[in-house]
Amino acid sequence: MADTMELRDIEVWDGNMAASQALRQVQVDVVAAYPITPSTPIVENYANFEANGYVDGEFVMVESEHAAMSGCIGASAAGGRVATATSSQGFALMVETLYSASGMRLPIILNVVNRALGAPLNVNGDHSDMYLGRDSGWIQLNAYNPQHAYDLNFIAFKVAEDHDVRLPAMVHQDGFMTSHTAQGVHTMTDEQGFNFVGEFQPMNDMLDLDHPVTHGVQTEEDWHFEHKARQQHALMTVALPKIQEAFDAFETLTGRRYNLVETHQMDDAEMAVICMGTSVETAMEVVNELRAQGVKAGVVGIRVFRPWPLEQLAEVLKNVKAIGALDRSSPHGTVGMLYNEIAGTLFNTDAKPVLTNYIYGLGGRDLTKAHLVGIFNDLKANMDAGKPTTALQQYIGLRGPKLSFF
Amino acid sequence: MMSEIKKIKNLKEFSTSADRFEGANLLCPGCAHSIIVREVLNATNDDLILAASTGCLEVCTAVYPYTSWDASWIHIGFENGSTAVAGAEAMYKALKKKGRLKQPDRVPKFVAFGGDGATYDIGFQWISGCFERGHNMMYVCLDNEVYANTGGQRSSSTPIGSSATTSPAGSTSYGEKKNKKDMMAIMAAHGAPYVAQVSPSKWKDMVAKIQKGFAAEGPVFINAISACTTEWKFAPEDTIAITDLATDSLVFPLYEIINGTELNITYRPKNIIPVRDYLGAQGRFKHLFTKQYDYLIDEWQARVDAKWEQLQRREEARV
Numbered sequence: 001m002a003d004t005m006e007l008r009d010i011e012v013w014d015g016n017m018a019a020s021q022a023l024r025q026v027q028v029d030v031v032a033a034y035p036i037t038p039s040t041p042i043v044e045n046y047a048n049f050e051a052n053g054y055v056d057g058e059f060v061m062v063e064s065e066h067a068a069m070s071g072c073i074g075a076s077a078a079g080g081r082v083a084t085a086t087s088s089q090g091f092a093l094m095v096e097t098l099y100s101a102s103g104m105r106l107p108i109i110l111n112v113v114n115r116a117l118g119a120p121l122n123v124n125g126d127h128s129d130m131y132l133g134r135d136s137g138w139i140q141l142n143a144y145n146p147q148h149a150y151d152l153n154f155i156a157f158k159v160a161e162d163h164d165v166r167l168p169a170m171v172h173q174d175g176f177m178t179s180h181t182a183q184g185v186h187t188m189t190d191e192q193g194f195n196f197v198g199e200f201q202p203m204n205d206m207l208d209l210d211h212p213v214t215h216g217v218q219t220e221e222d223w224h225f226e227h228k229a230r231q232q233h234a235l236m237t238v239a240l241p242k243i244q245e246a247f248d249a250f251e252t253l254t255g256r257r258y259n260l261v262e263t264h265q266m267d268d269a270e271m272a273v274i275c276m277g278t279s280v281e282t283a284m285e286v287v288n289e290l291r292a293q294g295v296k297a298g299v300v301g302i303r304v305f306r307p308w309p310l311e312q313l314a315e316v317l318k319n320v321k322a323i324g325a326l327d328r329s330s331p332h333g334t335v336g337m338l339y340n341e342i343a344g345t346l347f348n349t350d351a352k353p354v355l356t357n358y359i360y361g362l363g364g365r366d367l368t369k370a371h372l373v374g375i376f377n378d379l380k381a382n383m384d385a386g387k388p389t390t391a392l393q394q395y396i397g398l399r400g401p402k403l404s405f406f
Numbered sequence: 407m408m409s410e411i412k413k414i415k416n417l418k419e420f421s422t423s424a425d426r427f428e429g430a431n432l433l434c435p436g437c438a439h440s441i442i443v444r445e446v447l448n449a450t451n452d453d454l455i456l457a458a459s460t461g462c463l464e465v466c467t468a469v470y471p472y473t474s475w476d477a478s479w480i481h482i483g484f485e486n487g488s489t490a491v492a493g494a495e496a497m498y499k500a501l502k503k504k505g506r507l508k509q510p511d512r513v514p515k516f517v518a519f520g521g522d523g524a525t526y527d528i529g530f531q532w533i534s535g536c537f538e539r540g541h542n543m544m545y546v547c548l549d550n551e552v553y554a555n556t557g558g559q560r561s562s563s564t565p566i567g568s569s570a571t572t573s574p575a576g577s578t579s580y581g582e583k584k585n586k587k588d589m590m591a592i593m594a595a596h597g598a599p600y601v602a603q604v605s606p607s608k609w610k611d612m613v614a615k616i617q618k619g620f621a622a623e624g625p626v627f628i629n630a631i632s633a634c635t636t637e638w639k640f641a642p643e644d645t646i647a648i649t650d651l652a653t654d655s656l657v658f659p660l661y662e663i664i665n666g667t668e669l670n671i672t673y674r675p676k677n678i679i680p681v682r683d684y685l686g687a688q689g690r691f692k693h694l695f696t697k698q699y700d701y702l703i704d705e706w707q708a709r710v711d712a713k714w715e716q717l718q719r720r721e722e723a724r725v
Contacts (some may be wrong), residue, residue: 002649021668028495028501029497029501029504030493030497030500032493032496042718053669054501056504057498057500057503057504058497058499058500058503059498060492060493060496060539061538062489062535063531063532063534063535063538064531064532064535066485067486067489067531067532067534067535068491070482070483070485070486070490070493070532071489071490071491071492071493071496073480073482073490073493073498074457074480074482074489074490074491074492074493074494074495074496075493075494075496075497075500076493077480077490077493077494078455078493078497078498079497079501080497080500080501080506082497096483097482097486099481100482100483104482205480206455206478206479206480206494206516207455207494207497207501207508207516208478208508208509209453209478209508209509209512210508210509212475212476212477212478212479213478213479213482214468214475214478214479215479215480215481216468216475216480216481216490217468217469217470217473217480217481218464218465218468218469218470219469219470220469223470223471227470297514322621326582355609
């Protein structure tokens with residue numbers, strides 16, 4: 001039996017420690033991992049827990065991120081609770097196996113500490129790796145601070161391991177800005193944390209020696225489509241309500257409320273920015289200041305990135321006249337992903353806001369309050385004009401000549 | 407609980423013992439893969455947890471909604487069959503520690519199969535990682551010296567002079583230019599408790615080695631010659647005969663290395679046949695039999711002689 005760790009009600013943890021503690025409290029059976037900045041401390045912390053008797057599963061330090069996820073897949077198919085962590089280049093190396101994990105319906109939890117993708121090589125936070133994973137069939141939950149990184153891990157395990165879902169889940173946090181920034185984190189006791197997720201319930205487990213199973217089959221044009229369609233069906237129709245259920249149960253337990261779409265001052269907002277990660281909290285501060293000046297501004301934070309909460313977002317945005325979609329990843333050749341998703345979300349609705357796109361924060365560049373004030377000024381002008389007054393896509397915080405497209 | 411070593415009296419008993427690999431599969435008639443897999447699986451009565459890398463064995467045995475496997479089996483990709491089974495082995499250890507195994511009295515064996523492409527080339531790092539970490543598993547390379555599943559491209563196991571689709575023989579080329587990688591030496595250098603070359607045609611030798619491998623604690627590497635009727639270009643009924651030519655010409659010597667150091671030759675042909683006879687029996691070497699390339703056959707014979715000499719010296723020196 002693993003030792004219990006006595007935690008204070010509020011611990012000062014960075015996002016990495018928050019994730020590590022969640023993995024410890026749910027008593028993961030196998031962690032197969034490979035270190036990479038800035039997610040390395042998640043694995044180091046876990047190694048320390050193991051070295052001091054706080055976890056009693058298997059901790060396997062493999063030789064690459066691809067092997068980490070490969071080992072996780074083998075372990076998960078064998079029938080137990082499995083998790084790992086990665087970032088950036090390591091995430092990119094894992095991509096092949098991410099599709100295997102979701103296609104094989106294995107409830108693995110992956111903490112992704114978001115970081116830019118080279119070249120040029122960069123260790124700081126942007127959302128390029130998160131975007132790279134968005135078609136991989138995983139549930140993707142988005143943390144804005146260390147508290148979220150802690151809480152969303154429990155949510156992720158509870159949803160992913162549900163036998164009606166059986167899909168892997170990522171918990172995203174911003175590299176360094178969340179992962180290395182210590183904040184007060186409200187904790188659960190080990191017992192509370194474990195019980196929220198519960199004992200792992202195996203299904204189609206290879207280690208049930210009386211019931212052999214074949215995992216990872218070949219399907220061609222005769223069955224491949226049906227497999228992918230059923231996976232999508234589960235993600236679209238089952239996962240979202242289960243995530244909501246888990247959010248509700250979590251609120252009952254802890255008093256902390258999470259929503260499929262997070263909103264700030266959106267009830268009567270005329271204009272809004274939509275973003276993810278730490279930027280949501282910066283935008284909230286700016287909106288508070290603008291509200292003091294009588295500006296009806298709001299913030300929409302993407303909490304559940306995949307499956308995309310299309311209906312909930314459309315509802316939140318139905319009365320908004322101008323929207324800025326803020327993408328922390330270079331789309332390379334088109335508009336930003338959030339711009340595209342929001343446009344698609346609203347296209348068949350009565351809402352016809354002016355929608356513009358801002359690329360910001362690549363490679364860990366700060367998004368300042370002044371930047372956000374500038375964006376809201378654009379949105380105000382767009383709202384008043386009833387059409388874009390700027391290019392559809394602008395680069396924010398970039399040195400040198402202004403860069404914009406479309 | 408220590409598992410008992412299965413006693414096998416004769417080939418008839420061996421070939422008719424309970425199959426966990428069904429004859430219903432899509433492998434080519436005359437494919438040695440199925441013979442090797444049966445010989446591995448039939449060597450034990452213990453429960454098995456199996457993995458396969460992408461390749462002939464995988465695409466021919468688990469085509470939804472069918473499976474040829476009556477033991478738990480997993481496939482992820484081309485490079486990671488080793489790590490798939492290592493992950494399952496890690497879960498076994500975790501659940502054992504935590505008292506959550508469904509059949510706690512049974513100790514399954516963990517076996518990964520991969521072709522030479524998956525072993526010598528794309529999966530090399532994953533296998534090395536598994537062996538360095540010391541998982542309790544057996545890795546069996548079905549070595550047919552070519553990417554057979556995709557139509558005969560060269561791998562780093564393809565022998566010099568062989569015509570492969572990406573190293574074809576032509577008016578200015580004799581085919582593959584590089585010597586086959588010595589995987590046995592590399593895997594033994596990991597300090598693995600047991601590393602062996604086997605041939606499905608020498609079934610007693612093979613069963614003894616598989617059973618030794620299963621009895622060992624830690625990662626075991628088995629390199630099995632898998633004569634490929636399609637890519638080596640011989641008649642499907644000649645699989646065993648070609649395999650015998652490989653072992654009896656010493657092109658594919660049968661030996662084992664224990665704990666990375668103790669080398670034992672396990673099969674000494676009564677009549678060593680010329681390498682020329684082995685090459686001449688296969689279409690992939692047909693172009694070598696011209697005056698122009700005669701020297702290549704002589705060089706090959708010299709390499710085989712030197713390797714055999716080296717193996718014998720190592721066996722004598724016990725190093």
